[in-house]
Every structure is written in structure tokens, then in C-alpha cells.
Amino acid sequence: MVNGLKSYGSTELLNELKGKNPFFICVIATTATAQIPNITGAGATPELMEYTPAGDVELIVRGELLCCDIPPQTIINGASAPTPAMITKAVLELTNIPYLIVNAGSKIKPDVPYLLVNDVAGGNIKTGKAVENPEKIFEDSKLIAKELSKTRDYLVIGESIPAGTTTALGVLTALGYDADFKVSGSTPENPHNLKKQTVLEGIANSKIAIGNVDPFKSVEAVGDPMIPSVAGLVIGSDIPVILAGGTQMAAVCSFIKAVEPDFDFSKICLGTTTFVASDESADLFNIVSQINDIAIHVIDPAFEKSGHVGLKNYLKGFVKEGVGAGGAMLTGLLLGYSIDEIREKIVEVCEK
């Protein structure tokens, strides 16, 4: 049992990946769903939400913001917590893991080199018209994974997409899963009713049938561009994958199962934070158990041991996951770094 890690389900894959060479991918996208007031906290102000994915990857790649002036963060009653991109950045710096950014459809283009998969941001799922041509996003992402999976032992895939738990709820609901009041959220007060109402409005407007819909149609109606992209990366990969995230990655798993019913879920696992796993306003474990036998590995960076006020706000639920933070920390552990080393590096990166 590694300090900082708690595993649910099989640890076989994890043992196999210990000391092996990962490639980290962060998939970014936006949907206009994030503009619904109070639906997400993934940005300093409502206007800045759609800058969050671009800002996140600019911070990772360049260590500075170019698309806007105010860093991605969650602000509640004047207190703030830094974007989980800082966690991922810290792990990437600590471990020197190779990584690339995939743009699956972000309204704001980050000023970093990225793999372009789709240039069209998603719509507001309320309209029932969320994503144009998700099948193409899926197929092109498969092509990327085919190449990158030739180079390393496993992939670690994170995401940055504001209001992504709402679009995750959209796809999970459309595909027939019971995910109401179970998806995570980026603020302490998880606006479940607003999310549910948004999804149901979208499903009604799209006229898809709950539990009896083609997976691509479900994304087209009430999903986001990240879901088919990450699913394509997973299905296109010839090597194991750590899905770095919580309930949004559960939605990706539900989509994968619908696209490829015989998919072997033992070649993938979820790596997420304790902030998701212990979130009493969500139930990642229940959602995943409805899909398949998928191992979930939970990382606790013990931010209570740090003196950093912003990171300590993670303990209050300000931020729970994102930009692959949990899976990145898991990868750090797999490469032999201790959770204390990882936390200290995160603090160092946040203080810069």
C-alpha cells in the first residue's frame, strides 16, 4: 500500500505499470453550457469560464497566461483555490513525463502548440445541439492514439472543460445510467438540480430516447467534444490507459461501452483525487459500478500538511479534480515519487 494512494477494484494493471514509461495527454474543449449562471466554478468569473481550458494548458506548457490576464481558479466568497492545472504541471515538471495537448474544440485557442482534432466549440446542451460530428472527433483521436501509443508503455489522459460534469451527466443520462445527484462539481455547493434540469431540457429538445440512443447521437445532443476525443484516444491506444479524472471520465467509460460493447476495461483504470472520491455531493463509485468493473485509484495529496491557503481550499471542496490532476499524481507515485515530494512540488509551482 503506497502512501497517498487508495485503490478500489483490481490493482493488477497498476502493478504492471509501476516504473513503466507514460505519455500524458490533456484534452481541452468548451461548451456554451458553462455560460449557464452558477453551473460551474471552473473560472474566476462567469465570463472567464471559457478561457479556463486555454489558460490551464498555457500555464502547463509556458508557465504563464497568454489568452487572458486572470488565472483559472475557483473563487467563493472572496476565497480562491488555484486551478488543478498547477497539480498536473507540478507532476510533469517533477517526473519529466512527455506530454501533448489535444484541442477537441475550445472556443478560446490556447497559445501553445497542440494537436488539433476539432476547431468547433460545443453548444449549450440545453438546446439539444451540443457537438457537431462527434464521430469525426472520435475517429481522429483514434489516429493520434495509434501513433502515440507506439512510443511509450501507457497513456495518462486528463481533460479541462468547464461545466464538464453537466455534459457528463448529459451523456450518462442519455445512455440510460442513473447519475442524477451523482456527478461531481467544481464548487462546494453542487448544483445538482440545475444540472439535471439542463440535461433534461437538452434531451427533450434533441428528441433522443433515454437509454435507447446511439452514443454519438447522445454526445451530439447533450455531451461535449472531450468525451468522444478521450474515448477515441482510449480505443485507438494499443497500450493501457489511466483516465485521469472523476465522474467526467466515468461518462467517457459509459460512451466507450456503448461504442464498443466488448471493450476490455481491464486495460484501463481511473486515477482521481480524494476530493472527488470523498465528495458527499457525488458518487463516482456508484456511477462506475453501473458501467463495468473498472478499477478506481484515489490519490490524497494531503494538502492539510501544506501551508498554502489556496490548496487548503481544496479540502473545503473549492476544486475537486481537473486537467488530469489525480491521474498525474498517480503517475508520479507509479514512477517512484512519494506523495510528500509531489505535494511539495505542487506548493512550489503554486508559489511561483
Place this chain on the structure above:
Amino acid sequence: MVNGLKSYGSTELLNELKGKNPFFICVIATTATAQIPNITGAGATPELMEYTPAGDVELIVRGELLCCDIPPQTIINGASAPTPAMITKAVLELTNIPYLIVNAGSKIKPDVPYLLVNDVAGGNIKTGKAVENPEKIFEDSKLIAKELSKTRDYLVIGESIPAGTTTALGVLTALGYDADFKVSGSTPENPHNLKKQTVLEGIANSKIAIGNVDPFKSVEAVGDPMIPSVAGLVIGSDIPVILAGGTQMAAVCSFIKAVEPDFDFSKICLGTTTFVASDESADLFNIVSQINDIAIHVIDPAFEKSGHVGLKNYLKGFVKEGVGAGGAMLTGLLLGYSIDEIREKIVEVCEK
């Protein structure tokens, strides 16, 4: 001495790379220079020239054209030769090497996933305003190489840019090299006077001083977006690089030397075709000798042994190099494939 390979200069690096794991990168770009009548043969018609890079990489990635109907090819007096993309595609299929496309500024966007470095195509160098912000293209390409060079043992970098030998002449001339009547060309009749006149007009309009100009200014005035991108990939790489091409890659080397005078050229080499090396209308060896001690490895696929009419037209000078064809074949040899196996695969791919 490997059959099909002739080496000029040190073979130390080549011996070191034998059996090692490469990553292939194809950098695409366009400039409006290609619209000057008769300057290039890299396309079926003058209107189709700027579709050539996009078409080339669509053929490699998808095996079919999506950006246009007519495949990239050189047509002279009714006879045609297929794009060298088919050579590269054949080697990538044969060897299963991982690869990615870098878009450094192509007017026509290929319908494949690519690493986006720059979205602005180059202008006609006649105007003296060829490339916007080459320093950014260079720096962003360095970031890509930093990541990709963590994954493999060496990089192989090719290019597709019509009229690229004219823009190569532009940069070589601006940087003070004697390259007149020495750059290669995509047709049997190399339009040297037209190339020289085009370059001199551009230099005059840009008001740069020949032999006394910042390398980025030289590209900005009379270069193309491919040159700073490939140079950035080389300088950003922590592993050896095979520059897959002829006189255009020589221009890249001249640019590298100007940007980084202490650059260690023993960590790179050129891999090109016998069609470039034996081109009596050009002098790759002389250009390179003016820059540094850089090994040149020449591959002869012996197309005279094939029954393919289009490939046999390579022997008549219809096409000489491009899309990394020479370096790709060299990589095939380094991985243990014979030149006969490589040629047979090329024929198979062309006949599809």
C-alpha cells in the same frame, strides 16, 4: 556498406542509430511563392500547388484525399510522377514508425489531426514579406521537440512545401551563402534564373542586407514557415535528428547555424534521395560544405528495377525529394529493411 545507401562524411551517427527507435515528423507549409508561374512542379496544376502539402499528409494518414480531387503529382508533357509522399507512406507502413504531422502554416488545412504551430501561410517572397513571426514558429516547434524527443531515440524530419527550394535559396542567399544555381527543383528543367530573380526581388523589397541579417529577419523577408519550424524541432530536440531532405534542409542548417553558432552538427545528418544527389542542375554537397561538416546519406531505391511508370519518371528528374522520402527510406534501412523490400512496398502503395 548497405545496399542502396551511399554516405558522404562521417557515418558515426548513422552507426549509432542502427536498430534504434525513430519518430517521424512531417512539417507542412505553403507560401504564395508557389503561385509564380513555372517556379515549381509540386502539383498537378498551378492552382493545385497549395493543396500539395495537405494532400500529401492526407495520403499518408488516411490513404485518401479529402482536401481536393486530384492527387499531388508532377506532370510534364502529359507524363506524371506520384508525390514522394507515397515513398514516405510506404516506409511508415512497412516499419510501423510513430509519426505526427506539424502544420507550420499551410493555406489549405489537411483533414488529418496535426500539431498546430502556426495558422498563417507564407506570402510571396517577391514582396519581401514572407513569414509573420518566424521566431514564434521556431520557439513553439522547440516545445514540441522537447516532448517528442523524450519518447524515442532519434527524430526524422521531412517537409512538404511547394516552391520550397526557392524559399530555401532565399534564406541561403540572405544569410550570405552562394547557392545560386545550386538548389534542387521539382522538375527536370530547374528554373534557376526565375528562382534567383524572385529571391533578389524579395531581398530588394525587404531592404535586408545580404550576409548581414538576423536569421529570423531573413525568413521573415524571403523564407518560408517550414524553415524556422524544422530548425526549432532540431534545436529543441534532446536526441539526434535525421533531416529528411535535400537543399531545403541545407537551408534549415544554414538557419540553425545563424541562430546557434555553436550548434553541434555531429548530432544531425541529412538523409536524401539519389535524385537530389545526382541532380546535375543542383549542388547539395557544395551548399552543405559552406555551412558545416554535415554528413549526407544518399538513398537509391533503384526505381529502374520497378515496373511502375510513374516511379520510373523519378529517374528522369520529374520529382527528386519531398515529404521526407529520402530520410524515410534511410530510416527503413537503419531498421533492417533492404532497399528491395522498401522499393517493393513503395510500388505496392503506389498501385493501390
